Amino acid sequence: MYCATKFAVAGLTELCAAEVKDFGVQASGVYPGYFRTNFLTAGSLGTPQHALAAYQSVRESQAAHEQQTNGNQPGDPEKAAATLLQLSKAAQQLVHLFLGADVYQMAEQKITTVQHNLQQWQAVAAAIRFTEA
Incomplete structure (x- = not known):
């Protein structure tokens, strides 16, 4: 659920940035890696009282x-905050800000997968065109 929500917000931000650009409004989506905060502590995580066996891999x-x-996250939250403040003052905002060294590896993996998918079906998918009868 968490990742799905992040994905939806990223898409909404990208769309918003394109839609409001002509009005001089900018929008940025932040894609953070792991930062050493309390986010992964037991007190911040909601877990089901009766876990379903089908979701064992999630557990x-x-x-x-x-x-x-x-406790082992590589990112420094204070440096992240400073970077966000720096971005907020920039004349040209980024639509996509990847924040933290670890997230760059994840992004590269996704880009590689998307490129592979594009190439794998390009001949078939790009040939779908309306033709006059």
Whole structure:
């Protein structure tokens, strides 16, 4: 749910940036990596009282984040805040701000996957055109 919401906000921000550009309004989406905050502590995470067996892999991922990632995040939240303030003062805003070294690796993986998907079906998908009978 969390990642789906982030994805929706990113799309909305990208659309908004394009729609309001002619009015001199800018919009930026921030894609943060892992930052050493309280976000992954047990007190900040809501978990189900009765976990469903079908979601065992989700529970395992959550446990790994709580036990292994929490406290070991590479990003410094104070430096992130300074970067956000710097961006807010820039004359030209970024539509996409990738924040933290670790998120760049994730973004590159996604770009590689999208490029592969484009190439894999390009001949078939691009050939779909309306033809007069």
